[in-house]
Amino acid sequence: MKLNLKGLSDEKAWRDALYNLPKFSIEKVKGNTKAYPNWVHFGAGNIFRAFIANVQQNILNEGKSDRGIVVAEGFDYEIIENMNKPHDNLSVLVTLRANGSIEKTVIASIVESLIVDTYSKESWCRLKEIFTSPSLQMVSFTITEKGYSLKDGRGGFLPAVIDDFNNGPQNPVSYIGKLVSLLYERYMNGKIPLALVSMDNMSHNGTKLLNAVSSFAKQWIENGFIDNGFEAYVSDPKFVAFPWSMIDKITPRPDPSVREMLQKDGFEDIDDIVTSKNTYVAPFVNAEESEYLVIEDLFPNGRPNLEEGGVIFTDRETVDKVEKMKVCTCLNPLHTALAIYGCLLGYTLISKEMKDPELRTLVEKIGYEEGLPVVVNPIIIDPKEFIDEVLQVRFPNPFMPDTPQRIASDTSQKLGIRFGETIKAYMTREDLNVTDLKLIPLVIAGWCRYLIGLDDNGEKLELSPDPLLEEVAPYVRDISFGDKGPFHDKLKPILSNTTIFSVNLYDAGIGEKVEIYFEELVSKKGAVRDTLKKYVY
Numbered sequence: 241m242k243l244n245l246k247g248l249s250d251e252k253a254w255r256d257a258l259y260n261l262p263k264f265s266i267e268k269v270k271g272n273t274k275a276y277p278n279w280v281h282f283g284a285g286n287i288f289r290a291f292i293a294n295v296q297q298n299i300l301n302e303g304k305s306d307r308g309i310v311v312a313e314g315f316d317y318e319i320i321e322n323m324n325k326p327h328d329n330l331s332v333l334v335t336l337r338a339n340g341s342i343e344k345t346v347i348a349s350i351v352e353s354l355i356v357d358t359y360s361k362e363s364w365c366r367l368k369e370i371f372t373s374p375s376l377q378m379v380s381f382t383i384t385e386k387g388y389s390l391k392d393g394r395g396g397f398l399p400a401v402i403d404d405f406n407n408g409p410q411n412p413v414s415y416i417g418k419l420v421s422l423l424y425e426r427y428m429n430g431k432i433p434l435a436l437v438s439m440d441n442m443s444h445n446g447t448k449l450l451n452a453v454s455s456f457a458k459q460w461i462e463n464g465f466i467d468n469g470f471e472a473y474v475s476d477p478k479f480v481a482f483p484w485s486m487i488d489k490i491t492p493r494p495d496p497s498v499r500e501m502l503q504k505d506g507f508e509d510i511d512d513i514v515t516s517k518n519t520y521v522a523p524f525v526n527a528e529e530s531e532y533l534v535i536e537d538l539f540p541n542g543r544p545n546l547e548e549g550g551v552i553f554t555d556r557e558t559v560d561k562v563e564k565m566k567v568c569t570c571l572n573p574l575h576t577a578l579a580i581y582g583c584l585l586g587y588t589l590i591s592k593e594m595k596d597p598e599l600r601t602l603v604e605k606i607g608y609e610e611g612l613p614v615v616v617n618p619i620i621i622d623p624k625e626f627i628d629e630v631l632q633v634r635f636p637n638p639f640m641p642d643t644p645q646r647i648a649s650d651t652s653q654k655l656g657i658r659f660g661e662t663i664k665a666y667m668t669r670e671d672l673n674v675t676d677l678k679l680i681p682l683v684i685a686g687w688c689r690y691l692i693g694l695d696d697n698g699e700k701l702e703l704s705p706d707p708l709l710e711e712v713a714p715y716v717r718d719i720s721f722g723d724k725g726p727f728h729d730k731l732k733p734i735l736s737n738t739t740i741f742s743v744n745l746y747d748a749g750i751g752e753k754v755e756i757y758f759e760e761l762v763s764k765k766g767a768v769r770d771t772l773k774k775y776v777y
């Protein structure tokens with residue numbers, strides 16, 4: 241069994257191996273999309289293939305749409321050259337259910353794969369054709385948070401962005417430059433409306449995309465390259481809208497155990513690649529079953545009927561609340577707690593951690609007892625039911641190959657939103673006392689302990705990448721097991737850093753508590769386990 245259109249024509253082989261096949265004519269959908277494209281997605285990575293493409297596949301299967309998705313890759317062309325093209329845009333979604341059942345689906349809703357590069361003439365011309373087409377309603381994105389940035393870590397514009405500012409929209413090389421150049425084509429061809437929908441995991445993602453696009457527009461207008469009216473076009477949601485969205489589906493990198501299972505089915509061309517830009521792609525994606533995609537309903541040229549595939553459309557305020565519910569309380573703080581303590585205790589699977597009584601109790605109490613009282617309730621999703629699913633079904637799913645080390649990356653960037661908002665809510669609420677928080681400070685102390693770079697057995701711990709590692713780790717690096725506190729001088733620069741926690745933890749009244757926990761966590765080998773036992777029950 242080979243994954244391409246020819247290989248798929250042997251339907252029996254795939255069906256016998258229990259793969260769900262598309263129930264629509266791929267050729268017809270391709271033809272319709274070619275003539276009347278309505279949806280381009282930027283970012284041909286794993287979440288797109290595991291979630292977004294599957295939504296459209298289900299809608300096509302039910303005969304509720306006649307068009308597929310055009311995928312555009314503007315950063316890592318190897319994904320298109322070495323994966324999408326050889327497999328005729330097909331991929332296999334492996335859904336790993338918590339009850340151990342596995343669903344295998346051949347995804348055929350992606351009908352065209354394009355490189356976003358002005359030097360790749362054919363692709364670029366096709367993109368221009370699509371962007372000037374009145375049928376185009378939505379351009380969506382999963383390009384990671386970095387994809388929206390025009391600046392480097394020191395706050396200066398990236399060299400490619402500066403080149404684009406100076407050279408205009410003809411041959412842009414930066415990501416947003418290429419996007420704005422295509423949008424300008426649309427503007428010049430009748431100011432046709434469009435929605436640009438960021439589906440990346442960040443608060444107010446639509447506004448982040450709008451800011452990047454309009455910064456470019458302003459520079460090109462200022463430098464005399466483009467028409468003045470373009471700024472108004474991209475800033476007016478009647479023309480170009482930037483809806484906010486919240487996306488949630490745990491999609492780890494393609495896992496070797498899943499590949500082995502597919503190989504046993506007779507799936508031949510299954511090899512994955514790690515591209516030179518470090519994307520991990522395979523002809524298959526593995527993901528959990530749960531999924532949530534909530535999008536602000538702001539589409540000036542109409543939109544694909546994604547509600548038929550389970551996507552929730554609502555107003556901006558509700559998207560914001562759903563996002564806060566997930567990121568500040570019901571999923572990501574619990575993930576980060578498991579990441580920090582999982583690394584310290586030598587775990588390599590999130591699901592195994594959920595079998596550890598102390599770790600399980602830790603996240604249950606953070607979620608239900610410390611988080612829920614101040615959760616932002618979006619109404620359309622019940623926060624208690626959401627946490628129940630996270631803690632009872634999603635994290636414990638033994639079939640999901642997700643690791644604490646993956647989640648521990650960039651922790652310094654995550655602590656503020658994941659814990660800071662709850663701490664601030666306790667500070668402002670009259671009926672709550674911030675000093676009653678016990679386990680959130682324990683997670684923060686755990687992070688400081690993690691930064692020492694030794695696990696609970698005293699073995700060297702490989703710290704996950706984090707842009708602030710070199711700034712914060714030196715404060716604690718020399719601390720050895722058994723050292724006595726107070727550790728105020730060492731910890732103060734970290735705990736008072738409002739960029740990290742979005743609040744000075746001493747002003748909040750919990751900095752001292754974190755220091756005490758930290759002293760216990762470094763008291764001896766095995767102290768992490770003992771401290772957890774002492775405080776979680």
Ligand SMILES: NC(=O)C1=CN([C@@H]2O[C@H](COP(=O)(O)OP(=O)(O)OC[C@H]3O[C@@H](n4cnc5c(N)ncnc54)[C@H](O)[C@@H]3O)[C@@H](O)[C@H]2O)C=CC1
Pocket residue numbers: 282283284285286287288313314315316382383384385386387388415439440441442487488489490491492519520
């Ligand atoms: N994997 C997951 O569980 C989830 C991911 N997401 C969001 O989707 C994003 C992508 O995740 P995956 O597709 O799983 O990752 P991936 O590693 O499979 O793919 C990353 C995609 O982003 C592009 N990209 C990377 N750096 C870029 C840059 N500097 N500029 C422009 N494009 C760039 C790559 O070319 C590729 O298309 C995440 O950062 C997150 O915001 C959202 C929910 C779940």
Ligand SMILES: O=P(O)(O)OC[C@H]1O[C@](O)(CO)[C@@H](O)[C@@H]1O
Pocket residue numbers: 441487488489490491492572575646647
């Ligand atoms: O901690 P991170 O790196 O944001 O990842 C958390 C995980 O949980 C999610 O937020 C679930 O949707 C995914 O984005 C990701 O798999």
